[in-house]
Amino acid sequence: MRAIANRSKWLFALIGLFLFGLCILGYRFFTNAEGWTGMKYNKHLFESGTLVSGGKILDREGVPLAYNEDGARRFNDDRAIRMSTLHTIGDLEGYISTGIHARYKSVLTGYSYIDGLYNTVANGSGNDITLTISAELCATAYRALDGRKGVVGVYNYRTGEVLCCTSAPSFDTRNRPSEQEVKENDSYEGVYIDRFVSGEYVPGSIFKIVTAAAAIDNIPDIYSQTFECDGEYNIGEGIVKCNGVHGKISFEKALSHSCNCAFAQIAEQLGNQKLQEEAEKLGFNDSSAAGGNYLNFTGNKIDLSKAKKLDLGWAGIGQYTTKVNPCRYLTLVGAIANGGASPKPYVVSKITTSSGIKVFSQKTKLMDEYMSGETASKLKKMLRFDVEDVYGDWSFPNLEMCGKTGTAEVGGDKRPHAWFVGFSQREDLPLAVVVIIENGGSGSGNAIPVANRVMQEAKKLYEN
Amino acid sequence: MKKNRYFFLMLLVTLFQAICLFEIILKLEATDLRYPAIAFGGYILLEWIYFIIHRGIMRSQSFEVELIGFFLSGIGLAITVSVYPEKSIIQLAAILLGFAGYLVLLWILKDVERCMKLRYIAAVGSVGLLGLTLMLAKFTNGAKNWLYFGGMSIQPSELVKVAFVFVGAATLEKLQSTRSLTRYIVFAVACIGCLFLMYDFGTALIFFFTFIVISFLRSGDIRTIVFICVIAALGAVLILMFKPYVASRFSSYMHIWEDVEGGGFQQTRTLTYAVSGGLFGLGLGNGELRNIFAATEDLVFGVVSEEFGLIIAFSIMLTYVGLLAYAIKNSKSVHSTFYSILSVSAAALLLFQAAVNVFGVSDLIPFTGVTLPFISRGGSSIMGCWMLLSFIKAVSFKEKGAATK
Numbered sequence: 001m002r003a004i005a006n007r008s009k010w011l012f013a014l015i016g017l018f019l020f021g022l023c024i025l026g027y028r029f030f031t032n033a034e035g036w037t038g039m040k041y042n043k044h045l046f047e048s049g050t051l052v053s054g055g056k057i058l059d060r061e062g063v064p065l066a067y068n069e070d071g072a073r074r075f076n077d078d079r080a081i082r083m084s085t086l087h088t089i090g091d092l093e094g095y096i097s098t099g100i101h102a103r104y105k106s107v108l109t110g111y112s113y114i115d116g117l118y119n120t121v122a123n124g125s126g127n128d129i130t131l132t133i134s135a136e137l138c139a140t141a142y143r144a145l146d147g148r149k150g151v152v153g154v155y156n157y158r159t160g161e162v163l164c165c166t167s168a169p170s171f172d173t174r175n176r177p178s179e180q181e182v183k184e185n186d187s188y189e190g191v192y193i194d195r196f197v198s199g200e201y202v203p204g205s206i207f208k209i210v211t212a213a214a215a216i217d218n219i220p221d222i223y224s225q226t227f228e229c230d231g232e233y234n235i236g237e238g239i240v241k242c243n244g245v246h247g248k249i250s251f252e253k254a255l256s257h258s259c260n261c262a263f264a265q266i267a268e269q270l271g272n273q274k275l276q277e278e279a280e281k282l283g284f285n286d287s288s289a290a291g292g293n294y295l296n297f298t299g300n301k302i303d304l305s306k307a308k309k310l311d312l313g314w315a316g317i318g319q320y321t322t323k324v325n326p327c328r329y330l331t332l333v334g335a336i337a338n339g340g341a342s343p344k345p346y347v348v349s350k351i352t353t354s355s356g357i358k359v360f361s362q363k364t365k366l367m368d369e370y371m372s373g374e375t376a377s378k379l380k381k382m383l384r385f386d387v388e389d390v391y392g393d394w395s396f397p398n399l400e401m402c403g404k405t406g407t408a409e410v411g412g413d414k415r416p417h418a419w420f421v422g423f424s425q426r427e428d429l430p431l432a433v434v435v436i437i438e439n440g441g442s443g444s445g446n447a448i449p450v451a452n453r454v455m456q457e458a459k460k461l462y463e464n
Numbered sequence: 465m466k467k468n469r470y471f472f473l474m475l476l477v478t479l480f481q482a483i484c485l486f487e488i489i490l491k492l493e494a495t496d497l498r499y500p501a502i503a504f505g506g507y508i509l510l511e512w513i514y515f516i517i518h519r520g521i522m523r524s525q526s527f528e529v530e531l532i533g534f535f536l537s538g539i540g541l542a543i544t545v546s547v548y549p550e551k552s553i554i555q556l557a558a559i560l561l562g563f564a565g566y567l568v569l570l571w572i573l574k575d576v577e578r579c580m581k582l583r584y585i586a587a588v589g590s591v592g593l594l595g596l597t598l599m600l601a602k603f604t605n606g607a608k609n610w611l612y613f614g615g616m617s618i619q620p621s622e623l624v625k626v627a628f629v630f631v632g633a634a635t636l637e638k639l640q641s642t643r644s645l646t647r648y649i650v651f652a653v654a655c656i657g658c659l660f661l662m663y664d665f666g667t668a669l670i671f672f673f674t675f676i677v678i679s680f681l682r683s684g685d686i687r688t689i690v691f692i693c694v695i696a697a698l699g700a701v702l703i704l705m706f707k708p709y710v711a712s713r714f715s716s717y718m719h720i721w722e723d724v725e726g727g728g729f730q731q732t733r734t735l736t737y738a739v740s741g742g743l744f745g746l747g748l749g750n751g752e753l754r755n756i757f758a759a760t761e762d763l764v765f766g767v768v769s770e771e772f773g774l775i776i777a778f779s780i781m782l783t784y785v786g787l788l789a790y791a792i793k794n795s796k797s798v799h800s801t802f803y804s805i806l807s808v809s810a811a812a813l814l815l816f817q818a819a820v821n822v823f824g825v826s827d828l829i830p831f832t833g834v835t836l837p838f839i840s841r842g843g844s845s846i847m848g849c850w851m852l853l854s855f856i857k858a859v860s861f862k863e864k865g866a867a868t869k
Contacts, residue, residue, distance in 0.1 A: 004804040005796030007684050011677070011812055012792065015785050018815060021823050022781055028826070029774065033739035041724065042736050043752040116742025116773075121750055 034106045044117045045109050047071050054108040055126040057089050059135040065089050075173045081135045084142030087167040087194035095192040125354040132161035132349045140457040141166040144450040149438040151195045151326045154458050157334035158430040159364045160343030167195040197297040200323040204408025205258045206419045207318025212255055214278035215266050216375050222251050227262035237310040240264040255382050256389040260317045267316025272304040282370045289367045294344040297327035330434040337423040340376040341369040396452050399424045405443030415439040420447035429462050470527045474515050477535050484542035491749035500545045503552035526860045532783045533853050536838035544841045547754050558843035562850030569854040576802055583634035586627040587651050593620045594658035608662040621667045622844035626851040632678035633806040666820055666832030673816045677809045714830040734766030734825045745773030760841040762833045765822045784815045794859040807859035810852040
């Protein structure tokens with residue numbers, strides 16, 4: 001009897017093995033549940049492959065951008081709204097991985113680890129997501145781009161809510177281009193990429209904001225210096241060309257006139273290390289701020305470690321290997337407007353169950369401080385001076401804009417990218433804007449009109 | 465104190481079953497209400513009559529094993545009634561028959577001498593039944609394991625399972641001679657061979673596992689056990705090599721997500737719907753897995769997860785563990801090795817079968833399509849389970865000739 005009892009204790013090993021298997025099973029359930037429930041054969045959510053229980057995606061005013069009707073997923077009826085918000089809300093096929101449909105799939109289907117799909121099954125629909133963007137504003141921005149590739153982004157630099165983010169090229173979900181077309185037709189180049197959060201561009205002259213910030217922080221007498229510009233600056237190894245002949249020019253005038261000679265000299269005074277350090281303080285080479293329930297943008301990238309003297313001169317005017325992301329750069333001008341730190345940009349303002357219970361509400365969260373309040377206010381003055389001195393307030397009626405244009409050379413025989421970054425300094429209109437038009441020509445001639453048109457439309461949202 | 469505890473637990477089990485009935489009735493058309501009401505009414509009545517006789521009149525102490533049986537069978541009944549209201553009565557009848565078998569076996573087991581005599585009949589009957597199945601049965605879903613009598617169908621392997629444990633424990637009790645061991649091996653090979661020829665690999669595996677457990681408990685000879693396992697593994701490899709059809713049955717193993725409309729169809733549906741229920745389930749009748757083929761049999765773990773929730777589904781798994789732990793714990797105080805071996809191997813069989821079912825359907829191991837003890841729909845299966853339960857219960861026989869005092 002004892003022997004049998006002792007031998008039977010070996011069967012505890014079987015129990016152990018069984019419990020181990022249960023643990024693996026539990027772990028697999030936990031880690032895969034979201035993906036498993038999202039399978040297209042899941043009849044709780046899909047009917048012949050179409051999401052039928054997904055919640056609505058609404059703009060800031062409650063305009064439906066995507067919703068379910070008669071067993072099918074539908075997008076807004078207005079073509080311009082569909083085109084301009086495509087990348088933000090994403091396609092149903094999942095090609096646009098940064099869109100709401102992909103990133104918030106389990107929210108839309110109403111899945112939770114605790115309740116599974118209980119709420120979805122009980123209410124017939126998952127959670128609704130309200131966005132911060134304005135459909136009308138996005139459509140305006142899309143029209144302003146007028147078929148050109150590029151990005152328009154507007155956000156509130158006090159709260160972080162993104163009012164407009166449009167990426168072109170886009171496509172109409174009602175008339176999706178075939179794989180063949182996307183591959184062969186150049187007008188669809190990078191169509192699945194949301195350029196606002198994922199695009200990486202040569203900054204050109206908008207980078208002079210970074211160089212200027214470095215000068216303010218590192219060169220004590222920068223405001224009393226004057227720079228000589230005769231159309232080009234000889235560094236020894238080569239020359240940096242300017243966009244004009246500015247003669248004797250001050251620091252502030254150098255920024256407003258975007259004098260390459262002056263900024264090459266400033267970069268030279270700073271040296272590789274100081275400029276690199278300042279850029280990193282301003283959030284370059286950092287991707288920690290993105291993600292979660294905030295926008296998941298790519299970082300700005302700079303590496304001056306191998307830059308020779310001439311390279312440094314070009315780097316000071318944004319024409320080296322440096323790359324910037326429109327959304328990330330928007331936070332840089334936003335930080336200037338907001339006294340040194342920008343809120344994290346976001347597009348999801350709240351999530352409610354289909355029965356109207358709020359389950360998530362976005363909160364403003366500041367990113368790490370980019371600069372001191374003093375530096376911010378000095379830069380703000382300079383950016384305001386740019387508009388007053390060169391672009392003209394008539395370009396931005398009633399906006400009290402501050403900003404900087406850029407005309408980024410992209411090499412070859414291609415036209416340069418046209419940039420504008422800036423913000424309104426009006427207390428009642430705390431909005432910053434970024435515009436880039438790929439191969440659009442000069443920043444002042446092409447990006448400024450788009451920025452103005454979008455900001456005028458955005459202003460209306462703050463006037464009611 | 466203890467008595468009150470079991471009374472309280474029985475109340476909980478009954479309450480659970482009453483809620484199930486309520487949920488089923490909510491989902492059904494008014495005309496169909498009769499069958500669920502009869503099935504659950506009859507079942508709850510059975511539970512309480514037994515409880516009152518057992519605890520009140522016979523003043524027995526242990527009630528763990530029956531409680532688990534009642535709880536699990538109740539969940540199985542609820543799912544069957546909910547998915548196939550018209551089959552409510554058949555399922556209840558199967559439980560009643562199984563329970564009758566349970567009582568009869570308990571009576572038989574009380575006399576060890578009687579068991580020794582019966583073992584020949586059981587052995588010959590088992591091999592005969594399996595042989596008959598092999599000759600008469602036609603392939604149903606890839607295996608030849610069903611016999612049809614008029615309108616009735618039985619799965620002989622489920623009943624032979626009971627005899628297999630019984631014969632094993634009884635044969636080895638009598639004589640620890642080479643002859644008795646050889647006889648048991650011949651018997652085991654005959655049974656497992658028949659199952660292989662029926663292509664019922666899941667059940668064959670369960671028989672083989674049971675054979676190993678019984679042999680080990682009896683002999684304690686690890687080397688021989690390892691030797692047998694190696695031989696069996698070689699045999700399995702040979703079969704897979706020479707019978708490509710067999711190997712193809714398992715080709716989707718670990719690749720179910722690459723073939724969701726083919727070989728991975730049932731497993732992927734089970735997993736998706738199992739997690740769709742979350743921790744607390746969608747409620748009885750609100751699931752989608754029930755519409756998939758074999759949902760109430762092979763895939764029933766997914767149905768339980770989806771409709772009752774993962775907490776209950778995993779708790780059910782723990783009840784099988786509880787049965788084996790109970791058998792092991794009590795095996796040292798029982799007066800006959802026959803009872804210890806009978807009880808431990810029956811509990812190990814149920815646990816192993818649950819593992820083959822649940823881990824198979826969730827792709828941790830190859831999917832072979834065996835039933836989940838007590839929960840899966842099917843008369844033969846539920847009867848077999850209740851009879852095995854009487855073996856586990858036998859470990860509580862404290863003195864010769866006296867049960868559960």
